[in-house]
Structures are given as C-alpha cells and as structure tokens.
Amino acid sequence: MSAGHGHGHGPAHHDEGSKRIGLLISILALVLAFSETLGKGAQTEALSLNIEASNLWTFFQAKTVRLTMMKTAAENGALELAKTSDPKTKELYDKQIAGWRKNAERYDSEPETNEGRKELAARAKATEQKRDRALAAYHNYEIASGAVQIAIVLASASIITGLAVLVWIAGGLGAVGVAFSLIAFFWPTAVHLF
Helix, strand or coil: CCHHHCCCCCHHHHHHHHHHHHHHHHHHHHHHHHHHHHHHHHHHHHHHHHHHHHHHHHHHHHHHHHHHHHHHHHHHHHHHHHHCCCHHHHHHHHHHHHHHHHHHHHHHCCCCCCCCHHHHHHHHHHHHHHHHHHHHHHHHHHHHHHHHHHHHHHHHHHHHHCCHHHHHHHHHHHHHHHHHHHHHHHCCCCCCCC
C-alpha cells in the first residue's frame, strides 16, 4: 500500500484537516475584508462629520459675533437717541435701532433658513452625535479586525504545528471578530472599550 492511501490518521486525514483549516482561514479572511472596509468607511464618515460639526460651530461663533455687534449698535443708538431732541434725528435713530434689533433677533434664531444661532447649535450637536456613533463603529471594527488577524495567524500556525488547540482559539477569535463587526454595524455605541 502506498503512503498516499493510508488508513485513518495517514496523509489523507491530514489533508482533510488542512482543507478544513484552509476553509476557516478563507472565512476569516472574508470577515477581515468586511471589517476593514466597513471600518475605513466609518473612519472616513467620522472625519467628515467632525469637519461638518466644526464648520457649524464656526458659523455659530460668527453669528454670535454679529449678534453682539447688533446688540451693541442698538444700545449705542439708544444712548444717542436719548441725547437728541430733534424729531427727524429721533425718527432716524428709531428706524436704525429697530433694524439692528431685528438683525440681532435673526442672528439668534432663524428657523426658515435653519441658520440662526439656536438652529446652528442644534445642528452641530446632532452632527457631533453622528460623528461619535461613526467613531464608535470604527473602534469596534478595529477590534474585529485585530481579532480576525490573530485568528488567521493561529489557524495558519495550526497547519504547521498540528496543534488542534490553535484551531479552536482561531475559531473563537474569529467569532469575536464577527461579534464586534455586528456590534459596529448595528449597535456601535453599545460597547465602549476605548
């Protein structure tokens, strides 16, 4: 009987085990590809949302400066109005002060354009929440990728060493990788490791 056609634990049995481990490695590589791709997407989204939130807060600050300028102008105008007795000058001051106050109100809240201070603050906070969710997803995908990379190494080492325990550990780490990928996708803020 030739060596290639052994019974029980010969080369044919080793080939079958190697095929199963190869299949495990392929599945782990697939999970790794998904976790890396989705993780990169979450990272890019988090960076984009961070920039958007920063821009909204900058716009909020600009509106605050304009609001302060309008309030100050209206207060100074009111002081000048109190000093004058000329009816035409008083009328001009009244109109100007009313315009400044109207602009100040518009800078504070402008629901029709969604660009008043109150609306900008709400939009910035909502964007920050989206950013934090994307960042949490990214961190979970990173954990998943790390676990799966180690699983691939251990599964590969089990082929060389013949240690079945490495396959079991690799399978367990692969399951951890799948779990963290699912957490990242569906419930990114459920687990806080970072």
